[in-house]
Amino acid sequence: MSKAMLIDTTRCTACRGCQVACKQWNDLPAEKTTNVGSYQNPYRLSAYTWTIVQMREVEHQGRLFWSFLKRQCMHCLHPACVSACPVGAMHKLPDGPVLYNDARCIGCRYCMTACPFRVPRFEWDKPVGYIRKCHLCYDRLAEGLVPACVKTCPTGALQFGEREEMIALAEQRLKAQPERYIQHVYGKEEGGGTSVLILSAVPFAYLGLPTLADHPVPSEQELAVPFEYLGVPSLGKEPVAKLNDDLARYGTPGIAIGVAAILAGLQWYSKRRGTGQHTGDAAAAAKESRS
Ligand code: SF4
Ligand code: SF4
Missing domain, CATH: 1.20.5 (Single alpha-helices involved in coiled-coils or other helix-helix interfaces)
Structure with a gap:
């Protein structure tokens, strides 16, 4: 059965415990960052920062919202990164995580171009760099544990379980407090579905999430990697x-x-x-x- 994470942005206080837990569990180094005038720090994902808490100040229906959204790999059910990779260095596990195999990667970076969420990052600072991104703590899942970020979240903004259960929980919250949420579970259908589901008080486009059809993104993006570039004969x-x-x-x-x-x-x-x-x-x- 496929697992999923539910991110309820209305419960996030931006404590960034999840950012720290991710760094700790994956032994990722701290990075020198620049203050760009926002609470958001680091400002973007990198090869050494696999999750960030994005902050947006949003006006919606006459009210001002501070919206905090944990950004990370969405672990798509039909990942565009997997479809785009010409050597099978990206693959999806049946229980949810989309993983990357250093040994297979040829460094073409098609996965970076194909991802509709702009998640995979490259180790530009290394002579021979690799792709890095969240792996949904597949090593913890194998031991029956939840991802480190979910474990550390003190407000219940992050939940983890069977995907069907997470969808049911999200829909239950929408029904129980309709005034609190946009009546939609982002990721239930988008791009054919994702293993990260999101609830929000403001329209998802305000959070910078792409508007995707309910079919897998690869069918729209196949032409992003013309076959002749791969040396495949016509x-x-x-x-x-x-x-x-x-x-x-x-x-x-x-x-x-x-x-x-x-x-x-x-x-x-x-x-x-x-x-x-x-x-x-x-x-x-x-x-x-x-x-
Ligand atoms: S969010 Fe991007 S990197 Fe993550 S599984 Fe989907 S396509 Fe791949
Ligand atoms: S740990 Fe939970 S409350 Fe804290 S920033 Fe992450 S998602 Fe938000």
Whole structure:
């Protein structure tokens, strides 16, 4: 059964305990950051910061909201990063996490381009860098534990369990307090569904979340990675063996006739040149005998 995380932004106080827990569990270094005039810090995800609490000040229906949204990999049910990777370095586990395999990666970074949430980050500071992102604490899940961020959240803004249970919990909250929430569970259908579900008091677009159709993103983005870039030949619908047969059957006589025609032409031309040469020699001899 697939697991999921429910993020209820209306319960988040932006304590950022989840950010710290992620760093601790994954042994990620602190980064030097710049204050850009927002409570949000670090400002964006990086190869060493796999989750951040995003802050948005939003006016909605005449009210001012401070909206805090924990950003991270959404662990899509049909991940665009997996579809885009030409060497299978990205893969999704049946229980939810979308993982990355260093050993397979060739560094093309198609996953970064394909992700509709702009999640995967590259280790630009290393001579041979790799992709880094949240892995949904797959190692903790294997031990029957919840992700470190969920474990540390003191307000219940983060919940974790079976995806169906998380959807039911989210819908229960929407029904119990309709005035508190936008009546939608983000991630239930978006992009074919995600393993991170979000509740919000303000429209999801205000939070910078993309508006996605209910089908997998790869079907929209397949052309983002043209096959010729991958060195894959352009083939028609005919089986290749049949094409070869046809070429052998119908192409060979044509080629043979063409080669024979070229050879005959060359022979005729050289004969003419030979005749011309002899004619020239005879004329020169006659001229010499007259002088
Ligand atoms: S959010 Fe991006 S990186 Fe994460 S699974 Fe979806 S497509 Fe892949
Ligand atoms: S630990 Fe919970 S309350 Fe604190 S910032 Fe993270 S999601 Fe928000």
